[in-house]
Amino acid sequence: ITVSASVMSLTNMIDTALIQRVLQHAGWTAEEAATLFGNYTSLAVPMFNLPPVFVYPIAYSIVPAVAAALSSGEIKKASDAVGMSLRAAVLIGMPCALGLTVLADPVLCIFYKAESAHLASPLLTLLAPSSFFVCILAVTNSILQSCGEERKPVISMLCGAAVKCVSSVVLLQKCGIAGAPVSTFLCYLTVTVINLAFVVKCTGIRPDFSKIFFLPAVAGLACAVTAAAVNGLFAPFSGKLACFAAIFAGAVVYAAILLVSGNVTIDEIKTIVTGAKK
Numbered sequence: 001i002t003v004s005a006s007v008m009s010l011t012n013m014i015d016t017a018l019i020q021r022v023l024q025h026a027g028w029t030a031e032e033a034a035t036l037f038g039n040y041t042s043l044a045v046p047m048f049n050l051p052p053v054f055v056y057p058i059a060y061s062i063v064p065a066v067a068a069a070l071s072s073g074e075i076k077k078a079s080d081a082v083g084m085s086l087r088a089a090v091l092i093g094m095p096c097a098l099g100l101t102v103l104a105d106p107v108l109c110i111f112y113k114a115e116s117a118h119l120a121s122p123l124l125t126l127l128a129p130s131s132f133f134v135c136i137l138a139v140t141n142s143i144l145q146s147c148g149e150e151r152k153p154v155i156s157m158l159c160g161a162a163v164k165c166v167s168s169v170v171l172l173q174k175c176g177i178a179g180a181p182v183s184t185f186l187c188y189l190t191v192t193v194i195n196l197a198f199v200v201k202c203t204g205i206r207p208d209f210s211k212i213f214f215l216p217a218v219a220g221l222a223c224a225v226t227a228a229a230v231n232g233l234f235a236p237f238s239g240k241l242a243c244f245a246a247i248f249a250g251a252v253v254y255a256a257i258l259l260v261s262g263n264v265t266i267d268e269i270k271t272i273v274t275g276a277k278k
Helices: 007-025 030-048 056-071 075-102 104-111 114-146 152-203 209-234 239-261 266-277
Strands: none
Touching: 007 030, 007 152, 030 104, 030 114, 030 152, 056 075, 056 114, 075 104, 075 114, 075 152, 075 209, 075 239, 104 114, 104 239, 114 152, 209 239
16 A cells, blocks of 8 residues: 555656656756756646645545445445546546646746746646546545555556656657656556556446546536636736636636536535545
8 A cells, every 4th residue: 555655756756767867868968957857846746746636535535435335245335436436536637637738837837937937837738637647546546445456556556667667768868858747647547547447357346437537528628728718818918817717717617517418416516525525
């Protein structure tokens, strides 16, 4: 459990070990490599780590619920808990990841100097989608631990680490610092796919993946497009105002699509919020 919980630190450790060395080997000076590494790890990575924070309470609360249901043979109850936890992770992670992707520059400008933010924003744009997979990982790790399969996330993590190492070396040489977020995306995609396969195999529960992922993805894209449009509309007047207006407009569109389509109900939202508080 301790090792699998370190998955968030895995990519940071690999990046620390590889980025500057590979960039220097590819022709960048030590000073240039250090600057690129600093912009990436000090600005882009902290924002990337933010969305999963909202999912961790849900992930922690799912362990006793699923464990109790499985131990008492209540498969339907366990399936409902697994499905709800995955839906919660998707509903939270999808708009956060896509929103950060399109609003990377204005969001960073709120917290950092404009010059540094402009340099780091392309990296955050590439890195932000990976935060969605981290949200799913938090929940799937908890599901596997709740059914006594705590070693499975370690296998997934090792596979992701292998993908991260190989892709980092190749992409950093070909694409420069942009290779770091792309390799992180490939790493978490690999771990997520393997974890989901383990969940189905180990629990015998097959969540409705089309319901869990498809419409939230459509709503998330609409949210991102709306946020980008509103930000572009108000940016000439005030960068910070434009960013906050874009986030609000994107959230309204996202919630409206999900509620009108019936993909999510008010009761489900209350359940997710209550579960997170517990």
